[in-house]
Amino acid sequence: MLDDARVGESGLLLARHGQTDDNLEPLRAQGFRDTPLNEVGRRQARELADQLARSELVIASLWSSDLSRALETASTVGAALGLEPRLEPRLREGNRGSWEGRLFVDIAREQPELYAAWLRAGADFRFPGGESLQEHADRVWAALEEIRARGPLPALVVCHRGSIRTVLCRNDPRGLAAFHEYEVPNTGVVAL
Numbered sequence: 001m002l003d004d005a006r007v008g009e010s011g012l013l014l015a016r017h018g019q020t021d022d023n024l025e026p027l028r029a030q031g032f033r034d035t036p037l038n039e040v041g042r043r044q045a046r047e048l049a050d051q052l053a054r055s056e057l058v059i060a061s062l063w064s065s066d067l068s069r070a071l072e073t074a075s076t077v078g079a080a081l082g083l084e085p086r087l088e089p090r091l092r093e094g095n096r097g098s099w100e101g102r103l104f105v106d107i108a109r110e111q112p113e114l115y116a117a118w119l120r121a122g123a124d125f126r127f128p129g130g131e132s133l134q135e136h137a138d139r140v141w142a143a144l145e146e147i148r149a150r151g152p153l154p155a156l157v158v159c160h161r162g163s164i165r166t167v168l169c170r171n172d173p174r175g176l177a178a179f180h181e182y183e184v185p186n187t188g189v190v191a192l
Contacts, residue, residue, distance in 0.1 A: 010192040011153030012144060013059075014164045017073040018044040019186045027104045030069075030160075031096030031130065037072050044187040045073040049080035052156070059083065060152035065091035065159045073187065074158035085158070090143035093160035097130025121179035133176045137166035144192075164190055 018041030022028040037045065052059060062083040064074035074085035099107055108115040117125055123134040131139075140163045147155055161184045168190065172178040184190065 010144075010148055011151075011155060012148060012192045013154060013156045014167065014190045014192065015048065015073070015077075015156060015158045016161050016164060016184050016186055016188050017065075017067075017069040017158060018042060018048075020069050023186060029096045029099040029102055029104060029107070031093050031100040031127070032067070033096075033100045034068050036068050041069065041186060042072070042076070045076035048073070048187040048189070049077040052077060053080040057154065059154055059156045061147075061155040062086065063088050063091070063147050063155055063157045065089070065093070065163070067092055067160070070158045070160060074156075077156065077158065088143050088147065088157075090139045091157065091159040091163055092139075094133065094136040094162045094166075095127065095130040097127040099127055099130070119180060121177055123176045125176075133166065133179060136162065137169065137176060140166050141170065167192065 018037045020030065020035040020041055021038050022030045022033070022035050059081055062074055062078050062081065062085045064070050064085040064087055066087045066089045070091070071085060071087070078085050114128065121133060123137075124132060126132040140159070144157065144167065147157060164184045165179050165182045166176065168182045169176045169178050
């Protein structure tokens with residue numbers, strides 16, 4: 001996905017962290033849960049670092065969510081690029097509340113109406129005991145605006161699939177209802 005990434009007017013590239021065990025089937029809700037990269041995720045982070053080091057794009061600053069799966073990915077990339085990741089907690093995945101650590105198949109079986117609402121997404125969807133998709137989107141967007149203002153650019157921002165999805169929905173006419181339409185693979189890179 002890196003080959004397709006171009007730094008847009010914003011000067012920001014968003015990268016998803018490498019794989020964790022919670023990203024494997026059956027999927028588990030991670031959210032603020034601090035799950036580490038697995039061996040595949042560490043390899044993916046090294047491959048992303050190698051791709052960026054060989055690319056013609058010169059990354060001027062590196063930012064990361066403070067969750068270990070993103071920070072380890074960013075640190076691996078940073079070592080290859082000679083950059084130290086700057087931590088930004090607002091880049092975290094959505095706060096999934098009482099769903100965190102639970103398997104999605106169990107949630108679908110035990111809370112079918114709420115799980116169906118999750119699949120429809122939208123600005124008003126709120127995780128039980130957690131945050132709404134709109135709150136998540138606002139938090140991430142505020143962090144990206146500040147990163148863009150502080151620079152230097154271009155900046156690589158390592159975060160989470162849900163965080164990246166909320167940003168991609170910003171220019172989608174369907175808004176956050178399109179949340180599940182965007183697939184962002186582990187270590188996938190998206191230019192804004």
